[in-house]
Structure formats: structure tokens, C-alpha cells
Amino acid sequence: MNATQWMEDLQKNISDLIARSPAADLERNVRAMMAQGFSRLDLVTREEFDVQADLLARTVARADQLAVQISQLEARINVLEAGQAKPAPAAPAATATAGTAASSATPAASAAPGAPTGVQG
Incomplete structure (x- = not known):
């Protein structure tokens, strides 16, 4: 009633x-x-109440979606900032001559990671 x-x-x-x-x-x-x-x-009428309840439910769902999206964006920012904070790999010393650097390195150590080393097993 x-x-x-x-x-x-x-x-x-x-x-x-x-x-x-x-x-x-x-x-x-x-x-x-x-x-x-x-x-x-x-x-208020029941119809007005139902409209407001539906609007509130949609607003809460949208707020939850935005919270997830913000968390994802913050995680991406943290990953990017962590990548920029790493120090650059050390370059060979400028005072060393090419001959000295080449003689001290082994062929396997001077090759790029994953590149063939010339050693066959």
C-alpha cells in the first residue's frame, strides 16, 4: 500500500x-x-526514490571503475619512475686504450648476451 x-x-x-x-x-x-x-x-514518491537509488548505484560503480583506473595509472607511473632512477650502465674508461681493453676481455665476455660465442659444446 x-x-x-x-x-x-x-x-x-x-x-x-x-x-x-x-x-x-x-x-x-x-x-x-x-x-x-x-x-x-x-x-518523495516511490518512483523518485527508485530513480535516485539507481543513480546512486551507477555513481558508485563508476567511482569504483575510476579507482581501479587510477591504481593502474599509478602503477605505470611507479614503473616508469623506477626505470628512470636506475643508473646508466658504466661505460669503459676513457683513459684505457682499445688494445688494452680488447686484450683483457675474453671472447665470451665481450659478446652481447645471447649472441653465439664461437665455443661449440
């Missing part, structure tokens, strides 16, 4: 009681008081 139906039933019951009594003025006063009381309550 919604609020409108309840109010109509209450008014009908009061009207029936008053119709059996000589107090017609009382009926008008009761109706006016009830209407004034309900208007002060600032009630």
Missing part, C-alpha cells in the same frame, strides 16, 4: 465516522491538518 492509497483510506474512514456524526466541520479541519502534515514531511 503506497502513501497515497493509505491517505485516501484514512480520509475515507474519517469521513465515514464523521458522516455518522453532526461534525462536518471537523472533517474539513482534519483533512486540512492531514494535508498540511504530509506536506511538511517532504516525502
